[in-house]
Amino acid sequence: MTAKTIIVLLGFLAAFSLFAYRVYIRFRHMRLGQPAGPFDRWGARLGSVLEFVAAQARLFRYPGTGLAHFFIFWGFVLLFPTILQAILEGLVPGLVLPVVATFGPVVLLQDLIALTVILGVLYGLYYRLIVRPERYKGSHQFEGNLVLVFIFTIMVTLLCSNGIRQNLGAARVAAGWQPVSALLGKPFAGLSPHAQEIVEQVCWWVHLGVVLVFLTLLPLGKHFHVVTSIFNVLLRNLEPPGRLAPPVRVDGSEGAGRVEHFTWRQMLDWYSCSECGRCQDVCPAYNSGAPLSPKLLIMGLRAHLLERGNALLAQNGQAATQKAVLDKRLTGDVLPDDVLWACTTCYACDQECPLFVEHVQPIVDMRRYLLTQQRGDQQLTAALESLRRYGNSFGKSDKQRAKWTTGLDFNVKDVRKQPAKTLWFVGDYASYSPALTEVTQATARVFQRAGLDFGVLYDAERNAGNDVRRAGEEGLFELLAQKNAAALAKCQFEEIVTTDPHSYNTLKNEYPAGLGAAGVSPAIYHYSEVLDRAIQSGQLTLRRKLDYTVTYHDPCYLGRYNGVYEAPRRVLAALGCRIIEMPRNRDRALCCGAGGGRIWMDEGKVKERPSENRVREAAGLPGVDCFVVACPKDLTMYRDAVKTAGLEERLIVKDLAELVEEACAGGPQPCGANALPVDTQAGSPCHT
Amino acid sequence: MNIVVLIKFVPDLVEDLEIDASTSLLDRSFLRLIPNELDEHALEEAILLKERLGGTVTAITVDFGDVDETLFTAVAKGTDRVVKITGEDFSQGVSNEKLAAIFQGVLADLPCDLILTGTQAVDDLDGFVGALLAERLGLPYVGYVTKIDVQDGKLVARKEYPGGLNADIEISGPAVLGIQAAEKPPRYVVTSKVMEAMKKASIDEQEAGEASVEAELPVQRMSLPETGARAEMIEGSAADVAAALLKLFRERGVLA
Numbered sequence: 001m002t003a004k005t006i007i008v009l010l011g012f013l014a015a016f017s018l019f020a021y022r023v024y025i026r027f028r029h030m031r032l033g034q035p036a037g038p039f040d041r042w043g044a045r046l047g048s049v050l051e052f053v054a055a056q057a058r059l060f061r062y063p064g065t066g067l068a069h070f071f072i073f074w075g076f077v078l079l080f081p082t083i084l085q086a087i088l089e090g091l092v093p094g095l096v097l098p099v100v101a102t103f104g105p106v107v108l109l110q111d112l113i114a115l116t117v118i119l120g121v122l123y124g125l126y127y128r129l130i131v132r133p134e135r136y137k138g139s140h141q142f143e144g145n146l147v148l149v150f151i152f153t154i155m156v157t158l159l160c161s162n163g164i165r166q167n168l169g170a171a172r173v174a175a176g177w178q179p180v181s182a183l184l185g186k187p188f189a190g191l192s193p194h195a196q197e198i199v200e201q202v203c204w205w206v207h208l209g210v211v212l213v214f215l216t217l218l219p220l221g222k223h224f225h226v227v228t229s230i231f232n233v234l235l236r237n238l239e240p241p242g243r244l245a246p247p248v249r250v251d252g253s254e255g256a257g258r259v260e261h262f263t264w265r266q267m268l269d270w271y272s273c274s275e276c277g278r279c280q281d282v283c284p285a286y287n288s289g290a291p292l293s294p295k296l297l298i299m300g301l302r303a304h305l306l307e308r309g310n311a312l313l314a315q316n317g318q319a320a321t322q323k324a325v326l327d328k329r330l331t332g333d334v335l336p337d338d339v340l341w342a343c344t345t346c347y348a349c350d351q352e353c354p355l356f357v358e359h360v361q362p363i364v365d366m367r368r369y370l371l372t373q374q375r376g377d378q379q380l381t382a383a384l385e386s387l388r389r390y391g392n393s394f395g396k397s398d399k400q401r402a403k404w405t406t407g408l409d410f411n412v413k414d415v416r417k418q419p420a421k422t423l424w425f426v427g428d429y430a431s432y433s434p435a436l437t438e439v440t441q442a443t444a445r446v447f448q449r450a451g452l453d454f455g456v457l458y459d460a461e462r463n464a465g466n467d468v469r470r471a472g473e474e475g476l477f478e479l480l481a482q483k484n485a486a487a488l489a490k491c492q493f494e495e496i497v498t499t500d501p502h503s504y505n506t507l508k509n510e511y512p513a514g515l516g517a518a519g520v521s522p523a524i525y526h527y528s529e530v531l532d533r534a535i536q537s538g539q540l541t542l543r544r545k546l547d548y549t550v551t552y553h554d555p556c557y558l559g560r561y562n563g564v565y566e567a568p569r570r571v572l573a574a575l576g577c578r579i580i581e582m583p584r585n586r587d588r589a590l591c592c593g594a595g596g597g598r599i600w601m602d603e604g605k606v607k608e609r610p611s612e613n614r615v616r617e618a619a620g621l622p623g624v625d626c627f628v629v630a631c632p633k634d635l636t637m638y639r640d641a642v643k644t645a646g647l648e649e650r651l652i653v654k655d656l657a658e659l660v661e662e663a664c665a666g667g668p669q670p671c672g673a674n675a676l677p678v679d680t681q682a683g684s685p686c687h688t
Numbered sequence: 689m690n691i692v693v694l695i696k697f698v699p700d701l702v703e704d705l706e707i708d709a710s711t712s713l714l715d716r717s718f719l720r721l722i723p724n725e726l727d728e729h730a731l732e733e734a735i736l737l738k739e740r741l742g743g744t745v746t747a748i749t750v751d752f753g754d755v756d757e758t759l760f761t762a763v764a765k766g767t768d769r770v771v772k773i774t775g776e777d778f779s780q781g782v783s784n785e786k787l788a789a790i791f792q793g794v795l796a797d798l799p800c801d802l803i804l805t806g807t808q809a810v811d812d813l814d815g816f817v818g819a820l821l822a823e824r825l826g827l828p829y830v831g832y833v834t835k836i837d838v839q840d841g842k843l844v845a846r847k848e849y850p851g852g853l854n855a856d857i858e859i860s861g862p863a864v865l866g867i868q869a870a871e872k873p874p875r876y877v878v879t880s881k882v883m884e885a886m887k888k889a890s891i892d893e894q895e896a897g898e899a900s901v902e903a904e905l906p907v908q909r910m911s912l913p914e915t916g917a918r919a920e921m922i923e924g925s926a927a928d929v930a931a932a933l934l935k936l937f938r939e940r941g942v943l944a
Contacts, residue, residue, distance in 0.1 A: 254880055374875045381876035388879060389722070390702070397702045397720070475879030 008090030008208065015212035022219035023227065026271060029309030034248050036265035037235075045234050052233045058354040062278060065127060068120035072151065075117030076226070079110055082158060086208050096172060104177040111162070114155050115180045121152045135277030138296050143221050144275070150214050157207035159184045164200040168193055222275040229355050232272040235265060236356040241347055242509035242561040245361060247368045247474050255368025255472065259305050259330050260312070262362060269357040270302035279349030279359060284591040285342040289607030292342035294349040294359040297335060301362065304334045331366050337375055338604060340366050345470045345596030346556040351587060360470075360596075367472030376471070383600035384473055391462035391480065393600060394432040398459040401426075404437045405456070408444055413455030419492030420455035422447075422530070423522070425507065427500035428463050429632035435639070436632050443499060443527060443657040449541075449664050450534035454497070460487035464503035466557070469510070471597030481511055488515045495523045497530045501558035501631050502595070508562065526558055528568040528630045531660055535574045542663045545576035549623045550654075552579055553614065553638070554589035555631035568630045568656055575663045577628075580621045582614075590614045592637040599633060611641035619650050630656045689743035691734040692798060693767075694791055694805040696817065697721040697752035701810065712907045716780060723749075723758045726806025732870035734804050735766045737836055743801070744768040748794060750778050750787065756891060763885040764877040775895035784812065788820035789899035795825065800862065802843070807831045807866030814905075815866060822864035830857050831866035 039045070051057045056073060060066035081100035088095045100106055125148050128136060136144070162178050163185020165171040175182045188196050218226055225232075239245075247255045248263065256262050279294035280286050286293045311325040328334060340363055349359040370376060376384070386395035405412045413420050424447070430440040447454050462483045469477035488496075493516060498504040507515070508524040516522045525533075534540035552572060558564045565586045572579055584590050593610035603609075615638055618627050627642070629635050638653040699705060700720040708715035734745045747762045748771040749755050759770040773790055782790070795803070803825075808815035815831060822829035834854075835846040843859040848868055859865075922932045937943040 254878070368878075371876075371878050372881065374877070376876060378873060385876055395702060397700075397704075399703070473878055475881070475883055479879055 002093070005091055005093070008087065011208070011212055012087060012091070015215050018216040019218060022216070025309075026219055026224070026306075028313060029305050030264045030267045030271075032260040032309055032312060033262055033264035033267050034250065034260070036263035039235055041238055044238055045236070048233050048236055048238075049230060052354070052356070053230055056354070058352070061352065061354075064123065065276075068123040068127075071113070071116040071120035072124070075113045075120070075155070078113045079117070079155075079158070082110055083154075083211055086158075086204065086211070089204075090208060102172050104173050107173045108177045108179075111159070111178045111180045114159055118152060118155050121148045121155070124148050125152075133277075133281075135281040135295075136275075137277070137280075138293060138299070139275035139277060140221055143217075143223070147214065147217075147223055150210050153210050154207055154214075156184070157203040157210075160188070161200050161203040161207065164188050164196050164203070168196055168200075222273065225272045225274040225355060228268060228272040232268055232355050232357070235268070237358065237361075240509045240562075241350065242505040242557065244364055244469060244510070247365065253369065254372050254474065255370075256362065256365040257330060257369035257373070259301065259308050259334075261369075262301075262365065266358065266362055267305055269355075270298050270305060272355045273298045273302065273357050274355070275299060276354070278352040278354070279357075282348040282352050282588065284344055284346055284348070284593055284610035284613075287590075287608075287613065288593065288610050290342035290604060291336065291339045294343075297339065297359060297363070298357060300334055304328070304330065331370055331373075331375075335366065337370060340370060341377065341380075341601060342604065343596055344556075344591045344593055344598045344610070345467075346591030347560045348556075348588075348591065351560055364470055364472055364596075367470075368474055369472075371472045377602050380471060380597060380601045383597075384468065384471070384476060387463055387468055387480070388476055391483065392428045392432055393463060394428065396432055398462075401431045401461055402456060402458045404431060404440050405444070407437065407441050410448060412444060413453075414458050415455030415491045415493055416457060416460060416487070418455060421453040421494050422455075423488070423491060423493035423496045424454050424456050425464065425496050425498045425503055426456055426461065427498060427503045427632060429636060430499040431461070433632065433636060436635060439632070439635060439655045439658055440499065442655070442661045446531065446540070446657055446660050446664065449661075450531075450539045452530070452534065452539075455491075455493070457487055457491070462487075464498075464500070464506050466502040466506035466510075467595065467597045467599070469506065470595070471600070477506075481506075485512060485515060489517060489519075492517050493522060495525060497525045497527055499527055499632055501526060501555040501562075502633070505557040505561050526562075526564055526567070526630070528558070528571060528656055529564060531656065532567040532571050532574075535571060535660075540660070540664065542575065542660075543665065544663050546659060546663050547576055548626055548659075549578045549580060550626040550628045550659075551582050551618045551621055551624045552585075552628045552630075553582070553592075553618075553634060554586055555629070555634055556589070556591050556595055558630060559589055560587050568628075571656060571660065572628060575659055577626075577659070580624050582617050582621065584617065590617070592631075592634050592641075594633040594637050599637075609641065609644070611637045612645040614638070615641045615645050615647055615651060615653075619645075619647050625651060626659075627651050627653045628656055628659065629653060689737060689741050689802060690800045691737060691743065691745050691802045691804060692795065692800045693727070693731045693734045693745060693747045693762075694803065694817065694821075695727040695731065695747055695749040695755075695758065695762075696724045696787065696806070696809050696811075697749065697755060697758075698724045698809050698811040707910050707912070711909055711911070713780070713910065721752050721754065723755075724806050724809040724811075726808060726867060726869075728806075728874045729870040730804040730806050730865075730867040731762055731765070731767070732872065732874040733833075733836060733867050734802075735875075736871055737802075738766065741838060746771060746798065746800070748773065748791065750782060750790060750896070752778050752781075756886075757882070759891050760885040760889060761877060761882050763889040764881040765875055769892060770889065771892045771894055773896050774893050781811075783901070783904045784814060784816040785820060785901045785904045786899050787817050788824055789901050790896045791817070791821050792824045793897035793899060794894055795821075802836075802862060803827070803864040804867055805864070807833070807868045818864050818866040825864070827861075828859060828863045829866070830859070830863065832868040833865045834867075834869050835871055836865065 056070050059069050081097060085097050085101050128145055159181045162181035166175045166178060166182050167185045167189045188199055218224055248261055250261050275295060277295045283294050307325050311322040314322055343363045345360050347360060383393040387393050391398055415423050430436055462480045465477040465480035468480060496507060504526045513521045550572060552568060554565060569579060591610055618624060627638060629638060635655050642648050642651050642653055699714060700722045703720050706715040731747060738745050745767045746769040747767045750773045755772060762770055773794060805818045818831060819829050830845045830847055832848045833845045834848045837844045844856050845859055845865055847855045847857055922929050
């Protein structure tokens with residue numbers, strides 16, 4: 001056994017043991033968590049791995065770094081045999097792996113992919129060091145750069161070593177199969193064979209050394225995702241995004257008050273965070289200057305799991321240090337309360353994460369705990385108190401819920417007394433907000449015009465509970481859901497239509513199946529879908545073409561959560577409106593800031609409200625003077641925002657139903673949806 | 689310290705109030721009753737005191753109707769014992785005099801260091817219950833209390849006076865305090881804890897004893913605010929307005 005063999009063997013064993021030990025520590029910490037699973041639908045899970053690990057689908061939402069990462073990932077996969085070859089060579093001199101080290105086309109692929117890895121790494125360094133995007137703020141940037149330098153070194157030493165072997169005629173394939181290596185070998189061709197051998201050996205040792213050091217560092221930080229990502233994607237949450245998991249209840253506590261109150265599956269998420277900051281980049285709270293960064297939240301959880309895990313599992317040692325760690329409160333010390341309350345639950349972070357790390361669920365888990373400790377803000381708890389007593393956040397009598405119907409010139413069916421095809425779940429804002437009464441009435445009139453056989457629950461309707469749940473009040477959500485379900489069970493209807501996308505989400509995804517009278521599950525629609533259907537089927541006659549240029553804002557709980565993007569756009573197109581999209585549209589739409597119970601909470605200190613940022617985005621679109629929304633909370637938020645942003649003269653906020661009613665009304669002669677005359681009197685629409 | 693909190697239920701003002709045919713009472717047929725807000729502050733203050741000083745909190749109310757949820761919520765907040773006084777139909781409301789007598793009966797078997805109640809209730813704004821009860825029990829009474837503290841082993845109640853004045857009043861021995869506001873707004877307990885209290889805790893039901901009342905203040909007539917004659921707007925030029933005003937002043941005898 002040569003000295004080289006011994007050094008390689010010892011180095012390899014040391015590195016691998018350290019790596020294994022560090023993985024084991026993290027695995028033990030994960031086992032402190034609560035149970036998760038069972039995991040089923042393995043076909044879909046394997047499909048996810050193909051789509052999101054192999055094809056890296058979500059990474060391409062940021063095309064530049066996505067492509068760079070794609071090459072680095074595939075380089076890692078395809079060049080793994082070359083690393084193995086290098087290690088084996090050191091252990092068993094003269095050993096050559098078949099095919100992967102000898103078959104020309106495979107070697108060519110390795111040679112080329114190494115080049116793309118180098119390009120990817122250089123782009124990564126350029127992006128991190130020169131472009132310096134905001135999203136890396138707070139990440140371990142030194143580690144990120146160091147690892148890029150590692151990968152660069154691993155690639156260059158590999159290619160140089162190969163190139164010199166070509167020079168010396170010691171290669172296992174013809175030079176034509178290794179064009180990049182050959183190119184890198186050229187500068188050394190002038191040296192003596194002995195000198196070249198020395199350079200080659202240096203390359204080989206550096207290559208192997210960096211590989212082994214990198215291996216030991218993997219579990220320590222963001223690069224652990226190299227190991228965990230496959231498992232994280234394989235075991236990802238396959239439930240609809242709009243369905244939160246119920247709280248973990250441990251030792252009489254509800255929600256997550258300790259890091260070990262999370263499930264081990266959630267902990268795997270944290271290990272998989274690569275600190276890329278895409279979540280932070282799209283977070284409305286972060287961008288408004290609120291204290292929340294979803295990335296720092298996950299990093300904070302990971303760091304706390306490590307320290308607390310160590311302290312919990314320690315057999316002996318520094319009791320004082322352990323006590324300090326064990327006394328640290330998860331909510332309050334590790335993550336201050338205002339961080340947790342800042343989330344609007346808009347789902348932008350979860351959707352953006354390339355590795356399906358969940359942020360909203362752990363935030364809600366911790367909010368649940370905060371509420372049990374009476375640490376909710378004054379306005380929020382006042383709203384919850386009203387919701388518990390009256391079933392609405394306005395603190396008004398349930399008898400006034402349908403008061404808005406008194407302004408109509410027809411009667412709205414009481415679906416508790418008369419069967420109706422469509423049960424309209426009106427929601428709190430549309431029912432109670434005095435500012436929205438006219439819009440709710442307009443919606444009713446349009447339904448009536450479309451010949452929709454609809455009715456409402458009158459005072460039996462309660463807040464659906466979507467945001468109650470996301471504020472962390474699970475028991476109240478259950479209570480509201482039970483009351484609504486009991487009211488619905490007594491009514492005859494076939495489908496439910498909601499005004500509010502938040503009600504839509506929870507009715508569709510979180511209510512028990514079989515909400516109808518006979519225990520039949522009704523179809524659940526948003527009113528934009530019902531309007532779309534009425535127009536496309538010709539049931540709703542449009543009399544006037546609206547020659548407006550508008551932009552449309554996607555509500556989080558309609559778009560991102562439930563994928564309804566086209567129905568409202570089809571309605572606008574049918575009305576004759578030209579839609580100019582905001583730069584952030586569809587699944588990238590910016591949240592108005594009201595979700596997850598935020599609408600009930602104290603606003604806190606912000607640089608710029610998300611809603612104001614959003615209307616400024618719209619105001620930047622030439623020709624657009626109408627901002628169309630399809631959510632009562634949006635209407636409230638944006639009507640306010642155009643005022644506070646000083647854009648009242650520039651933009652008018654309209655509900656989709658208002659525009660539909662406008663297109664139904666008046667006009668010289670009735671005509672079908674397919675033959676709309678342009679109303680030349682229309683002018684600038686929204687300001688008339 | 690053992691504290692008793694007295695809770696009265698009052699009509700919920702979010703509902704439209706109507707006067708019944710007798711014209712001396714609210715029509716209670718569709719009325720929603722809720723715990724009096726200041727009584728909830730009294731409960732909060734009691735629980736804050738218990739958290740600071742130890743002891744127990746007992747909440748007592750009369751069976752006005754749906755009072756159980758309020759009592760279980762009180763348990764979830766940290767109340768040790770909840771008592772519901774039954775035995776009569778109280779759903780038509782109880783006069784303050786009678787209420788004080790009923791509470792006196794229950795308190796006879798319930799020794800305590802402090803009795804807290806809201807300083808007044810929205811249904812009459814009289815603020816009598818605490819004072820009448822103190823009189824019956826022969827205890828001191830302080831109303832409009834916004835803070836209770838212990839200084840040198842003695843209780844000090846901060847009483848709020850009009851005009852931004854406060855007085856710290858030292859109390860020795862048991863007393864009845866009318867709470868104007870707790871030091872913190874009444875806490876919100878999550879629904880799951882209320883549900884848990886419903887499962888685990890039990891309400892101590894006690895029959896109201898003979899409540900002798902010497903004098904009550906019967907309401908003779910209750911009415912909605914009556915609108916008087918409407919204001920008259922004087923319009924026109926300054927000279928016209930001045931002329932009209934002069935004419936009016938003379939008519940009403942302000943000017944000769």
